[in-house]
Amino acid sequence: xxxxxxxxSMDCAEGRAANLPCNHSTISGNEYVYWYRQIxxxxxxxxxxxxxxxxxxxxxxxxxxxxxxxSTLILPHATLRDTAVYYCIGHRLLSQGGSEKxxxxxxxxxxxxx
Amino acid sequence: DVKVTQSSxxxxxxxxxxxxxxxxxxxxxxxxxxxxxxxxxxxxLIYFSYDVKMKEKGDIPEGYSVSxxxxxxxxxxxxxxxxxxxxMYLCASRGxxxxxxPLHFGNGTRLTVT
Numbered sequence: 001x002x003x004x005x006x007x008x009s010m011d012c013a014e015g016r017a018a019n020l021p022c023n024h025s026t027i028s029g030n031e032y033v034y035w036y037r038q039i040x041x042x043x044x045x046x047x048x049x050x051x052x053x054x055x056x057x058x059x060x061x062x063x064x065x066x067x068x069x070x071s072t073l074i075l076p077h078a079t080l081r082d083t084a085v086y087y088c089i090g091h092r093l094l095s096q097g098g099s100e101k102x103x104x105x106x107x108x109x110x111x112x113x114x
Numbered sequence: 115d116v117k118v119t120q121s122s123x124x125x126x127x128x129x130x131x132x133x134x135x136x137x138x139x140x141x142x143x144x145x146x147x148x149x150x151x152x153x154x155x156x157x158x159l160i161y162f163s164y165d166v167k168m169k170e171k172g173d174i175p176e177g178y179s180v181s182x183x184x185x186x187x188x189x190x191x192x193x194x195x196x197x198x199x200x201x202m203y204l205c206a207s208r209g210x211x212x213x214x215x216p217l218h219f220g221n222g223t224r225l226t227v228t
Binding site: 036041042043046049087093094099103105107 | 147154155164212213217218
């Protein structure tokens with residue numbers, strides 16, 4: 001499983017784009033980049049994932065570099081409710097069973113300011 | 115939607131007690147995980163399981179054991195609770211998929227050992 005590195009904290013103004021970086025230089029070819037966020041007092045929630053192409057869903061966009069050593073999660077118009085800890089983690093899809101040790105880093109504490 | 119239910123939101127136990135934290139998921143997921151979360155340390159993996167009666171150690175298994183007698187239930191056991199096991203405990207599950215297999219977390223059990 002890939003080791004990830006993220007900044008400890010970031011600030012963003014409400015309504016602006018929040019760009020959260022993640023380094024995952026040891027990611028292997030069959031590991032996807034997954035992003036989760038944790039709002040205070042709740043369990044982490046899935047946001048988005050990708051392998052090598054950029055991805056977008058209703059919550060966010062994910063930009064993965066061509067060498068797959070880093071990625072950026074983009075919240076296009078951050079709101080106060082996006083204040084949370086954001087985690088990136090590399091893991092495989094489990095299409096055929098088996099186990100995978102999923103280890104999280106400390107994540108990035110994003111504060112969206114009014 | 116996948117639901118991961120942790121039996122207690124808050125729990126207070128005395129030093130030396132045997133403590134059971136229960137986790138149930140309703141989506142027939144193969145993999146289940148137990149993490150603990152402490153300020154400044156992020157999410158740390160205690161144990162995980164990829165099938166009934168199967169378990170693997172995470173990064174901090176000392177002082178804990180687990181039980182998976184049924185696919186939907188994964189129990190974390192503190193054989194003799196100590197004050198340094200005061201923490202937030204998070205259970206998660208994930209299933210087999212060829213396109214997306216994110217972790218689904220419960221809302222956590224905040225355990226205080228006095």
